[in-house]
Amino acid sequence: ETGVTQTPRHLVMGMTNKKSLKCEQHLGHNAMYWYKQSAKKPLELMFVYNFKEQTENNSVPSRFSPECPNSSHLFLHLHTLQPEDSALYLCASSQEPGNYGYTFGSGTRLTVV
Amino acid sequence: DAKTTQPPSMDCAEGRAANLPCNHSTISGNEYVYWYRQIHSQGPQYIIHGLKNNETNEMASLIITEDRKSSTLILPHATLRDTAVYYCIVSGGDYKLSFGAGTTVTVRA
Numbered sequence: 002e003t004g005v006t007q008t009p010r011h012l013v014m015g016m017t018n019k020k021s022l023k024c025e026q027h028l029g030h031n032a033m034y035w036y037k038q039s040a041k042k043p044l045e046l047m048f049v050y051n052f053k054e055q056t057e058n059n060s061v062p063s064r065f066s067p068e069c070p071n072s073s074h075l076f077l078h079l080h081t082l083q084p085e086d087s088a089l090y091l092c093a094s095s096q097e098p099g100n101y102g103y104t105f106g107s108g109t110r111l112t113v114v
Numbered sequence: 115d116a117k118t119t120q121p122p123s124m125d126c127a128e129g130r131a132a133n134l135p136c137n138h139s140t141i142s143g144n145e146y147v148y149w150y151r152q153i154h155s156q157g158p159q160y161i162i163h164g165l166k167n168n169e170t171n172e173m174a175s176l177i178i179t180e181d182r183k184s185s186t187l188i189l190p191h192a193t194l195r196d197t198a199v200y201y202c203i204v205s206g207g208d209y210k211l212s213f214g215a216g217t218t219v220t221v222r223a
Contacts, residue, residue, distance in 0.1 A: 003157065003159075005157075036213075043213045043214055043215055043216075044158070044213040046210055046211070046212070049210070057210070089155070091157050091158075093157070093158075102160050102163075103150075103158075103160060103211060104160070105157030105158050105159070106157050107156055107157050108155075108156070108157050110155075
């Protein structure tokens with residue numbers, strides 16, 4: 002347990018479904034991040050939140066919609082995904098922007114069928 | 115464009131030191147060197163970071179050359195549980211960690 006909890010651990014969804022991934026940290030961190038890791042590819046930064054405000058959207062398609070209601074929680078809402086969106090989605094947090102002691106969760110393994 | 119270059123894979127013997135090289139010839143003055151590792155199907159784990167001085171913690175040591183164009187991560191006594199992908203990352207100030215392909219380290223008994 003790293004202090005960053007992601008749920009669910011595994012998710013299978015159809016292309017017409019709507020689902021949400023949840024990330025929670027109680028480390029007192031103020032910055033939270035979503036990363037995507039596709040098979041045999043490096044991790045890709047998707048979104049950055051700093052004190053609940055989105056500060057980075059790395060050209061992510063609109064079928065991925067993040068939400069950060071407070072500094073401890075981060076969601077990734079999914080709708081009308083494609084099979085190529087199947088990947089490991091990782092959440093991370095850090096104490097402040099520029100502090101690189103990122104703590105990652107264990108990820109959600111998403112399969113789109 | 116990649117900021118770091120790492121060998122794709124390396125083997126090491128259990129109980130021996132593992133020395134993982136990383137080249138970052140275009141590193142700028144305010145950029146740090148970070149090391150993370152990812153054990154299969156888990157999230158990356160922070161190991162260590164440094165600016166220009168050598169660093170040591172309970173997990174590893176980081177040796178940065180004087181010109182800062184390369185560094186070496188040292189796992190002093192590798193165990194089977196150290197088998198993972200190790201990422202060397204150069205970054206500074208913009209709170210973005212960009213992961214490359216890393217080095218797949220296999221520790222053999």
